[in-house]
Amino acid sequence: MDATALALYSPPAAAHRSPARADFASLRVRCSSTASFRLRGSRNPAFGALSPGWGRRRRGSGLVVRAEMFGQLTTGLESAWNKLRGVDVLTKENIAEPMRDIRRALLEADVSLPVVRRFVSSVSEKALGADTINGVRPDQQLVKIVHDELVQLMGGEVSDLVFAKSGPTVILLAGLQGVGKTTVCAKLAFYLKKLGKSCMLVAADVYRPAAIDQLTILGKQVGVPVYSEGTEAKPPQITKNAVEEAKNKNIDAIVVDTAGRLQIDKAMMDELKEVKKAVNPTEILLVVDAMTGQEAAALVTTFNIEIGITGAILTKLDGDSRGGAALSVKEVSGRPIKFVGRGERLEDLELFYPDRMAQRVLGMGDVLSFVEKAQEVMRQEEAVELQKKIMSAKFDFNDFLKQSQNVAKMGSMSRVIGMIPGMNKVTPAQIREAEKRLAFVESMINAMTAEEREKPELLAESRERRIRVAEESGKTEQEVSQLVAQLFQMRAQMQKLMGMVQGQDAIAGMGDLMDSLKAEEKAPPGTARRKRRNSKPMQRDLDAVLS
Numbered sequence: 001m002d003a004t005a006l007a008l009y010s011p012p013a014a015a016h017r018s019p020a021r022a023d024f025a026s027l028r029v030r031c032s033s034t035a036s037f038r039l040r041g042s043r044n045p046a047f048g049a050l051s052p053g054w055g056r057r058r059r060g061s062g063l064v065v066r067a068e069m070f071g072q073l074t075t076g077l078e079s080a081w082n083k084l085r086g087v088d089v090l091t092k093e094n095i096a097e098p099m100r101d102i103r104r105a106l107l108e109a110d111v112s113l114p115v116v117r118r119f120v121s122s123v124s125e126k127a128l129g130a131d132t133i134n135g136v137r138p139d140q141q142l143v144k145i146v147h148d149e150l151v152q153l154m155g156g157e158v159s160d161l162v163f164a165k166s167g168p169t170v171i172l173l174a175g176l177q178g179v180g181k182t183t184v185c186a187k188l189a190f191y192l193k194k195l196g197k198s199c200m201l202v203a204a205d206v207y208r209p210a211a212i213d214q215l216t217i218l219g220k221q222v223g224v225p226v227y228s229e230g231t232e233a234k235p236p237q238i239t240k241n242a243v244e245e246a247k248n249k250n251i252d253a254i255v256v257d258t259a260g261r262l263q264i265d266k267a268m269m270d271e272l273k274e275v276k277k278a279v280n281p282t283e284i285l286l287v288v289d290a291m292t293g294q295e296a297a298a299l300v301t302t303f304n305i306e307i308g309i310t311g312a313i314l315t316k317l318d319g320d321s322r323g324g325a326a327l328s329v330k331e332v333s334g335r336p337i338k339f340v341g342r343g344e345r346l347e348d349l350e351l352f353y354p355d356r357m358a359q360r361v362l363g364m365g366d367v368l369s370f371v372e373k374a375q376e377v378m379r380q381e382e383a384v385e386l387q388k389k390i391m392s393a394k395f396d397f398n399d400f401l402k403q404s405q406n407v408a409k410m411g412s413m414s415r416v417i418g419m420i421p422g423m424n425k426v427t428p429a430q431i432r433e434a435e436k437r438l439a440f441v442e443s444m445i446n447a448m449t450a451e452e453r454e455k456p457e458l459l460a461e462s463r464e465r466r467i468r469v470a471e472e473s474g475k476t477e478q479e480v481s482q483l484v485a486q487l488f489q490m491r492a493q494m495q496k497l498m499g500m501v502q503g504q505d506a507i508a509g510m511g512d513l514m515d516s517l518k519a520e521e522k523a524p525p526g527t528a529r530r531k532r533r534n535s536k537p538m539q540r541d542l543d544a545v546l547s
């Protein structure tokens with residue numbers, strides 16, 4: 001085994017030795033929580049480590065303890081928001097204490113120190129650079145910033161299962177003993193069936209006969225076939241034969257259960273490498289126990305370096321009040337969490353959604369949606385402001401330039417245009433073209449004098465001025481003429497669009513220029529004198545403005 005990989009993962013003295021066990025004493029137990037796990041019959045020693053007498057009650061024949069998922073972390077973060085109550089704006093001084101709380105909460109959640117450092121520094125930076133949003137309190141704003149950073153920390157996007165383009169999809173599961181691998185096999189088969197895919201389980205854990213029996217029982221429960229060659233054959237050969245069987249029977253996906261060891265060892269890695277070589281799996285997923293926190297993230301890193309995995313499955317999240325593994329795996333290992341196990345039932349496996357997980361961590365869904373709405377309102381207010389300026393008859397080249405820059409700052413012209421009533425029919429191609437055009441026109445506006453920018457009529461009426469702007473900006477006279485015409489068209493069309501043209505000719509100076517552009521082949525712009533009213537439909541007018 002690679003020395004670096006081994007160094008990254010220092011195996012626990014015994015399987016399941018986990019910081020979670022020590023922390024269980026401080027685990028907040030809430031009977032109202034939806035998360036539950038059973039003590040009796042559970043094979044997870046961490047569950048057995050619960051000391052009798054706290055947070056437990058009888059329900060039917062089983063002893064049920066309810067622990068809130070991420071409860072400890074949620075409580076830790078709560079104190080950060082509370083410290084900001086009553087402040088008007090986020091400052092370096094007033095965020096110092098909440099940042100310490102966030103740092104402490106994450107460390108207690110068993111997130112590794114480098115990850116915590118990066119997280120806190122990024123949150124501080126964003127908090128200090130955040131614009132104030134009307135009606136949103138600074139503590140609510142911080143909740144949103146932490147939420148967004150948590151989403152990023154956990155990988156941002158959901159990472160779904162990948163399916164083979166041809167032939168059966170092979171999903172190879174690896175993991176230490178007792179992490180829930182065999183259970184995950186059945187849960188995955190159930191998930192695949194729900195997707196409408198046919199599936200077969202493959203018993204490649206040949207060292208523990210009970211594992212084959214367990215898989216056979218689970219297969220029956222789900223209603224999928226289980227491929228087994230007993231305990232004599234070698235896992236790579238079993239898997240290869242299973243792929244052939246799946247091909248023959250037209251089965252969409254196979255899920256391979258491999259042997260779990262008490263700790264990471266060379267034999268385990270070598271066997272996985274051989275299986276990988278034999279069948280080239282579509283997915284190699286490492287099953288890790290959420291309650292092992294940082295250890296889970298280190299394991300994913302080690303397996304990735306050693307074997308090259310495609311992702312992780314985090315089990316027993318229902319019993320994890322800390323959340324360290326969910327928060328660290330992607331950041332530490334570079335590999336995404338694809339699924340999480342949240343109970344012992346077949347349906348307790350779900351895709352890992354970073355945003356939903358972040359919401360669970362914070363437990364403040366209402367605050368998050370409130371801040372999101374307020375941000376949207378703010379964007380709309382900016383759009384209204386932009387709209388007013390465009391509609392104003394005084395809209396000049398200074399406004400034009402300022403708005404161009406604002407649009408660039410806001411990221412996308414499409415969003416702004418989409419917010420102006422009646423404008424949502426603008427096509428993406430038009431928008432892309434408009435965005436390109438912004439850079440182009442900026443150079444021409446920069447070559448105008450302050451007076452020309454304020455009074456575009458000067459340019460419309462004077463060919464000399466247009467030639468000068470063209471020369472200084474490196475564009476043609478025709479391009480400058482078109483830009484001036486567009487400004488006037490924009491004034492007029494926006495006013496018309498909003499029903500604000502009240503009979504008067506709002507296009508002062510425009511007629512000359514339009515005619516001169518039309519007659520540009522015959523005569524230079526600005527020489528014709530015929531006035532014209534533009535009566536094209538809205539979309540065509542907009543095309544003209546954008547073109």
Ligand SMILES: Nc1nc2c(ncn2[C@@H]2O[C@H](COP(=O)(O)OP(=O)(O)OP(=O)(O)O)[C@@H](O)[C@H]2O)c(=O)[nH]1
Nearest residue numbers: 037043177178179180181182183260316341342343
């Ligand atoms: N609460 C809870 N229990 C789980 C979850 N996943 C698995 N378990 C339980 O954990 C125990 C171990 O699961 P197994 O699937 O047998 O684990 P394994 O990794 O296959 O173990 P070996 O075959 O010994 O390597 C069982 O009691 C499962 O019911 C989960 O998401 N939540």
